[in-house]
Amino acid sequence: MKQNLGRQSGVQNVEVRLIDGKVQVTPKDDGQIDPVQLMKATYDSGVTVAEMDVVAQGKITKDSSGNFSLQVEPNRSFVFDPNELSKGLESLAGSPTAVTVHGQLYKKPPGKKKADLSAPLKLLLLDVQKKE
Amino acid sequence: MNLRKVSLLCWLTFAFVPASQAQIKHIEMRVEGMT
Numbered sequence: 001m002k003q004n005l006g007r008q009s010g011v012q013n014v015e016v017r018l019i020d021g022k023v024q025v026t027p028k029d030d031g032q033i034d035p036v037q038l039m040k041a042t043y044d045s046g047v048t049v050a051e052m053d054v055v056a057q058g059k060i061t062k063d064s065s066g067n068f069s070l071q072v073e074p075n076r077s078f079v080f081d082p083n084e085l086s087k088g089l090e091s092l093a094g095s096p097t098a099v100t101v102h103g104q105l106y107k108k109p110p111g112k113k114k115a116d117l118s119a120p121l122k123l124l125l126l127d128v129q130k131k132e
Numbered sequence: 133m134n135l136r137k138v139s140l141l142c143w144l145t146f147a148f149v150p151a152s153q154a155q156i157k158h159i160e161m162r163v164e165g166m167t
Contacts, residue, residue, distance in 0.1 A: 025159040051162040058154040
């Protein structure tokens, strides 16, 4: 799995801890990393992703449907799974303020073996680390 | 001439700084079924 993940674009380093099943992925600075591709590569390695957390920096945007999201690259953004933390960032939509957040992109539903990767991943904020 | 250089510098700053402020910094997964 480590080799398979390491081959994905935008991946600089992969650390796998067998004892607790944690996989730490360090992205390159090229902005090419794709969490969905990482999940697919993990499944292709024969293991199941139970959770995926990210630390990301970006700007808050609001789409035409009124959904707020974190834009992490010009062509990639994660829609917020609304909670109190995301509501606290809504006022920053459209502003140049960059925020650094820790959030959960995926959690395996109980009883399900494989994720539905066709559905867009939603970002559930767990912590707002920095606003600048 | 200096004014042109300063203008170019300002434009480059606005063009590239926002992009560099946006990125995924770290990803952690918990996986099941690993042997």
